[in-house]
Amino acid sequence: MRDGRTEGDATHDAIREPTGDAIHDVIVVGSGAGAMTGALMAAADGLDTVVLERTALLGGTSAYSGAACWLPGTQVQERAGLGDSTDAARTYLRALVGDTGPDRREAFLRHAPELVARLESDPAVEFEWRAFPDYVAAPGRMDAGRSFVPRDLPQEELGDLLPLVRPAVDRDRAGQGHPDGPLTAGRALIGRLLLAATRTGNTTVRTGHRVIGLVTEHGRVTGVEAETPQGTVTVRARRGVLLAAGGFEGDDALRTEHGVPGAAAWTMAPPGATTGDLLRAAVRIGAATDLLDEAWWCPGTERPDGSAAFTLGLRGGIVVDAAGRRFANESLPYDRMGRALATAQAPAHLIFDSREGGGLPAITVPPADPEEHLASGVWVKADTLPELAERIGVPAGALTDTVARFDGHAATGTDPDHHRGEDPYDRFFADTRNAPGPNPCLVPLDRPPYYAARLVLADLGTKGGLRTDVHARVLDGAGDPIPGLYAAGNTSASFTGRVYPGPGVPIGTGMVFASLAVRDMTSPGALPASGITSGATGGARSTVTAPPARD
Template sequence: MSQSSTFDAEFDVVVVGSGVAALFGAAAAASRGLTTFLVEKTDRFGGTSAYSGGAVWLPGNPVLARDGLEDSVASGRTYFRAVVGDRTDHDLQDAFLNTGPMVVDFLQDELGIPTRFQAFPDYFDAPGRQEVGRSIYPKPIRGEEVGARTADIRSSVPSDQFGAPEDSTKLEGGRAWVARLVLALDAMETAELRLTTAAEELIRDDDGRVVGVAVRDGSGVRRVGARRGVLVAAGGFERSSELRSLWQRMPTADWSASHPDTGSGDAVRMFEKVGARLDLLDQSWWCPATLFPNGHAAFTLGFRSGIIVDGTGRRFGNELLPYDQMGRRMHARMDDGAGEEFWFVFDDTEAGGFPAICVPAPDPGQLREAGLWHTAGSIAELADAIGIDPDALGESVARFNGFAEQGRDSDFGRGEDPYGRFFLGASTPEECLRPLGGKRLHAVRLVLGDLGTKGGAVIDPNGSVVGADGAPIPGLYAAGNSSASVSGEAYPGPGVPLGSGMTMAFRAVADMAGQPLPVNPVPVSP
């Protein structure tokens, strides 16, 4: 490991990565007057965050109150603790939850980023749940407001991975967060942002403190010093086939929602070299995904009709489960030997259209040509086309149709939870149970996808990376998918990845500035 006090450049804070957690951490540092250097290895800012819907889950934050939702940090803690339990340290959980409102105040008051509440239910039926959700989103921003920086913001999924024309007239969701944070940083004299600059190694001094980063750009390797600390928020390892196979038993890395050039495991490899404690390496933010002819897969949810079966032709879960929970059932079926093929089976209720939310929308002709969409006049014919047992598929369809007739899914409870009804605009479970029939049936290939891995460096409540001995590694911090998620093996609600990443980056910067935030703030007397 490199150990030297000589650098080609030196800053107070060095940030590795350019997703929302990294950009927010950089903005928090630069706004404090700390000289801040952010490096992104690709030619676009945003990482996997740019692909997200932009939800940020922070209980009891002021935007919720402003927009008329009754919520509190205490209610959020009750829910979070019920869902996550003891899988992660309670002080870490409390640090995240208690700091959320401060993060939103900083977004609004210091950075001037406009936000809004938008309904999207919490994912678990547990005490403290908000059935309309508690997530906030950035307001969209016009491309003309972003100006020349538009070309530096990662494109949307359809254009970035599936060849659709790029449309940057309006940036929404995760892209809006990225654009607004980049513009905020551009306005700060203390911030410097670099694209096509990859972090390769953490630099330590003789006492083991992380004091900088070796980065590679077009001119070669440079050593960049960090007087206060290094924040690594460079995503996970979702695009590393080697690491996905090693830690997650995944047959490929191509089904992840992230861009192929991101999430290659750089962060976790750097952490390993400095003796960081790692956790949750077998975990991802899972989801069903539709397989496309180019080998990539697109996040799919909101199944309005039809059923999902595994390679044995059997239904194995509630299709309207929150996507991470359905993804976990898919992973379990793979582990149980049902294979890696899954099929979404539906009829012509929507005139042969795809009855689910998938961006980009699948093109039937292209998928048929690739063997990923089959259409048949009978169950037996369809089963033969997709290579599964016709009796098993027939039994699955007949059983589901029986549930639809009686108005209750006795196997998996489809439509009984508010989350499932939300996407269908349904008020009763019966509305979520439409029988399969008609002259034609379709089967579209699904795979187990993800929105990124969620395992990495263990961090303490200040965002410091913890070493093998349980003590913080001086000068080293982590946030976002580079860290082991504060939510453990659970995905409590929409926006937990971005919300926790932003919060822990905010706390990390406060610690670097010598002003660590308390885990439990002292209540202010009325």
């Protein structure tokens, strides 16, 4: 994969904005983890590859993420001595998903170890295991977790590619660039994949390209139409087009049409990045869809500007509905808590006391400024529980009774109502320093003043989309592949159905099926019999689009 280059070689000849119509071997639409994996695999195979990104920055929601990669049975878990295996993951997935989509499940399990070995053969790509439990108690589960993350990436290794990588969510929403220090988590994953892809010499990156249509010739997809600041251009592909630019979580009209609860304002995707253009374009040429009412759910703490912060890992507090009652185990994995939130009587609030000095006893992405949230009214504060209940519009007696009952559970260490603290995932985030009782997940609310933070149903992206097969080929209504068209990540319908098995499943599955798409593009049977000439350009050096530098 190193293409004969050393780590010190320049990654590209120039940073410039390619414009106008063009032809490449492979078109990759999107720039998240799945898209960049597909681009790297194609470029490493010697194919002239172009990445088309709608926005000015690469990475999408992947860049905001913790970059957990749920890829079972690989050399990363082996190095960590976990005892994970493909068979254990198969048992786990069967227990959760059943026999729905067994062919895609098996394709994922077979290819994951091979993909990781190939990625790590490039010096730019390094992973390490980090504890994070699988989400569901089922056979084959890894209580310590089987997902892994990229190693931190020093900024100097990226050089002038750095401004292309989307910053962390809090800085990105504030219009700021990267802080000093290495790139971590999702930024490190995108940076490493970008670095490896550009070092092949076969990668072109075009930002500011909004793909709005697919070009077909004799029933085969041969390119895309994209809106750019310079006008509409046609980009053509000799081998295939991979759609991997997220779902439609950022489009309220599509959410309403397909019954996806929540709102575009509450999704964790970058603003304006995921409006369903690819879904619409593929459906226009006959593509089939599935799971369009689904998303990767999470609780969201409402922010002063009306957006939401991904909220997980509660260390204390309780969540109540509009009746002032608990309705779920607040320590559930975020997708399952999101599903509980979707059926609860709205609005819901996280109730907490002053045990952490007025700070939220949870992780929020982006972080929450208590004073700012209190000033805006999305958080409220009161000296007593009846006063707090009045301020958030719930029955005072119900809230007082709920807290008293929960405090009793904290004293005994058991939660007969919702079983909080009984699962390894619950205890993963517990802070024993703030838990005086026997169960660190049950922390009493006994230190006034009290607070209430408004919760909304947020998401990490929709998980329904184009139907695909084991090669990531997009299928039509009859179940036949549409020649030349592939999809991965949230542009496709997840084979995990309505279940979120563990941390990094969206990223891991996106990476695997993007790689499988490229493998199919390079197989003899996938090449067009006539028309567009196949073959790589050979000696082309990589070019990238650089956005204006940000502070």
